[in-house]
Amino acid sequence: MPVLNTRVNGKTVQKEIKPTTLLVAFLRDGMGLTGTHVGCDTSQCGACVVHVDGVAVKSCTMLALQAEGADIQTIEDLAGDDGTLHPVQQAFQKHHALQCGFCTPGMIMASVALLSANPRPSPAQIRHGLEGNICRCTGYQNIVNAVLDASGQLGG
Amino acid sequence: MYPFLYQRPTSLDDALKSFRSADDACYLAGGQTLLPVMKQRLAMPSDVIDLASIGELRGFTVAQDRLSIGAMTSHAVVAQAAEIKSCIPGLSHLAGTIGDPHVRNRGTLGGSIANNDPAADYPAALVALDAVIHTDRREIAAADFFKELFETALEGDELVVRVEFPLPQKSAYIKFPNPASRYAMVGVFAAVVSGAARLAATGARSCVFRLHQMEQALDKNFDAAALAGHSLSAEGLTVDMHASAEYRAHLIGVLARRAVDAANGRGSGS
Structure with a gap:
């Protein structure tokens, strides 16, 4: 082999x-x-x-x-050694951007790649950037909010 | 998948040798079509020859009047490279509409055109832009390259090395994507090359084709208004679960006008 x-x-x-x-x-x-x-x-x-x-x-x-x-x-490699979640993971948690969680690993890896190419995407660019990822529980609004927040565009 | 031998040559010569010495070999470019087909057991090559380590198949160069893109260049690179965007905006836009971002990171120009899916996007660009396909042994004009459903002028072992595009005066691509697969239900590429209007449609027949009558109307005046009253017959157009031939004929007219508008800097598409 x-x-x-x-x-x-x-x-x-x-x-x-x-x-x-x-x-x-x-x-x-x-x-x-x-x-x-x-x-x-x-x-x-x-x-x-x-x-x-x-x-x-x-x-x-x-x-x-x-x-x-x-x-x-x-x-598995996104969180820090001490278990601190990656900012995108934290944002998904904060915004309830998941329900069953099955799509979440892919959504998060796609979002991290999206943000590294485009650190301040518009909501439309986020939707376009995540068009290869399907979620069947929550819909996409909270996922878009989480990515916006992770990019520092939501304030507070 | 059925079992196969995996090979990863580092030169074109070695790739050709591997292909010829195998029972039933298949070249692997980005794998975004070949691997799903193998997973469905619709293909069972004895040998899979991965082209990823052949340096001369990658990258692109812009000369004064030509853009040359290596066969293994990904859709993502064509969509994002500033030099490509500035010299052929319609081509760059087209590459950004293929599949989704993850597919575009793997899928390649050479793989797409060698497969010649009737609903693929690139064939429309190559035909409309009068591109030339350079293989390991010859040059083939795009007009002679795309033969029929999933058939090209390539010989069994022949490899696409690069595609050369003359720089057009104008270019744009408008596609009506199937919402599930993102393949083109219909896509129209509009360009002005060496002063002549050229329009090619994909997704509407078994193979890409030019819209000659519309081109003639546009030669006098490259403006969407010149296409008023031009309609295409539905005869011979694709009928499937997604659309009737009449619907596709209608889409071609609408998309052709939008593509010309976009090529003229009105609306997105370039």
Whole structure:
């Protein structure tokens, strides 16, 4: 079996994997990082969004072997070592931007990528930036509010 | 997915050699179409040849009268690069309407055109802009490249290396996306290239096509008003669960006028 050499959440990883292994399966089953979710498994819902070399990708539509030499970041790596939540995670909590929470890891990883490319997005830009992520509980208003707040645009 | 051998060559030559020595190989660009198709077991290549490590397939260059984009350049790069936005605004806008941000980070120009999905966006731009596809062995004009439903002029092992676009005087793309898939129900790219009006439509037939009658009307006066009274016959247009042929014919007329407006700096689309 081929060997994958990559970095996951800052740690070097070397692992034998089957070529058919998807990145999301490698993260969940191979690394035990189950924060990344599989929703649709057809690259529509965005629950599986992780960062590969700093950009958001749908990990259900990427082979793990395509991440050779890459730097992968998952939702598990956002909080500080002392458990302090990332500002986007805090904003999601504060604004009730989740209900069942299934879409949340993908929503947050997508929002973090959005804010790193555009630190002060308009509500329309947030909606456009999150169009690859589907939430079936709360609707999107509180998610947009959370991202606005995380970008420092809500005041108070 | 059915099992396959994964290969990651670092040169074009090695990619071609790998392809030729395999039973039934497939090139992997961004994988945003190929991987879903393999997951559905609609494709079962013996070998998947990943093009990600071939440096000459990446990046873009702007010369005085041409923009050249490497086949493995992502939609996100085409959408965001300031140089591309300033020299062909319609192309940059088009790339930003493909799929969603995460798909655009992986999907590539070369992968999209080699697949030639009838509802893909890029074919409209390549045909309207009179682009030239450079492969590992020859140059193919866009007009000769897109053949039929999911068929191109590429030979089995042939690789798209880059696409060269002459810089147009005007360009814009307007798309009516299917709200679920974001593929084009209909998309129209309008451009003025070397002084001539060129319009191409995607999503409406089995393959991209030009709107010659509308182009003639626009050659005299590149203004949406020149398209008044021009309608396209519904004959031969795609009928599916999303839209009738008549609806698509109507959309082509509306989107063509909007694309010309946008190319003239009125409304979004460029």
